[in-house]
Amino acid sequence: MIISRYLFREILNTLLAIALLLVMIYISHRFMKYLVQASVGDLPAEFIFQLLGLRLLSDLMLILPLAFFLALLLSLGRLYKDNEVTAMVACGIPLPFKSIIGFGVSFGFVIALLSLVLAPWAEEKRGILQVQLTTSAEMGGIAAGRFKEFSHGNGIFYVEELDTDSKLMKRLFVQVNLPNKRVVMIAKRGYQLVEDGELFLVLVDGNRYESEIGKLNYLITNFAEHRIRIPKRLDAIPKNTRIEAMPSYLLFLSERKELQAELQWRLSLPLSVILLAALAVPLSHTTPRQGQYSKIVLGILIYLIYNNLLNVAKKWVERGDVANWVGVWWVHLVLLFIIIVLFNYGHIKNAIRGLFKKA
Secondary structure (H helix, E strand, O other): OHHHHHHHHHHHHHHHHHHHHHHHHHHHHHHHHHHHHHHOOOOOHHHHHHHHHHHHHHHHHHHHHHHHHHHHHHHHHHHHHOOHHHHHHHOOOOOOHHHHHHHHHHHHHHHHHHHHHHHHHHHHHHHHHHHHHHHHOOOOOOOOOOEEEEOOOOEEEEEEEEOOOOOOEEEEEEEEEOOOEEEEEEEEEEEEEEEOOEEEEEEEEEEEEEEEOOOOOOEEEEEEEEEEEEOOOHHHOOOOOHHHHOOHHHHHOOOOHHHHHHHHHHHHHHHHHHHHHHHHHHHOOOOOOOOOOOOHHHHHHHHHHHHHHHHHHHHHHHHOOOOOOOOOHHHHHHHHHHHHHHHOHHHHHHHHHHHHHHO
């Protein structure tokens, strides 16, 4: 029990450090991407942290299994490097394999909570937020004294003065290029209005100048209020997020290939944590000369191949190339076979040598 608690503390401390490092790398990458989108007006700045938090919550189920696997490799590798495992075996105490698997099962429940409950919820909220972005992305990033394109580049407007608190715009210039005519509007005031899911730029107290392209005659109209509907950006509409946002219990009740593939993917993540915990035990076995980092590259390589095979198997299920009962489970069986081979590597090697000697 004392050995198990000591090992648990070592793994947990390493896990927290690696998970924090991976999360910081992920956040910095995503944050810079959102900042670039906000700087060009494709993303309103007030949505950055909401999107970042929801995206992180949905991707934690992919980050944490890798962090857990690396934590096991590093922690067990250190025990071998410092001869602590050798001392334990000399005292008749084997490496607590059951405790390691128990820790993997416990952590698997955390991943299951993320993949089956929290990640779909985060994807649903992100989809709702993306819908809001489609109505404001065109008019996001407004700044006084700067020209701003909208309507896929067919329109441009200029604001001389902007009240950042009330979002009221003063002294506006708007030009809209239609297929056979050009419209220019000048207004004293303006503001944005969302109505029935549509975004409008409302101009107050201004003039409208309309002319056919190539002609010099103008139709001049004075208006007290004039609305311009801002079309939704097609590239801002969320793509293929409905399945990822569906609650897991609905996936259990469906026989559609796409939904079954998503369900098997969600169930595979907690299962992979348990398999990776078992894999880390023989893979971390090193000699003091090798050091605790000698198997890290091999471990990461196996993890990448395993994760890529899961993605390929998921695509196969979605396309109907394999039966649902085969699904992605064959990938886990392949990893389980590798784990069994590594645990019995010494016996297998001796058996092969014996066959060669007899031959």
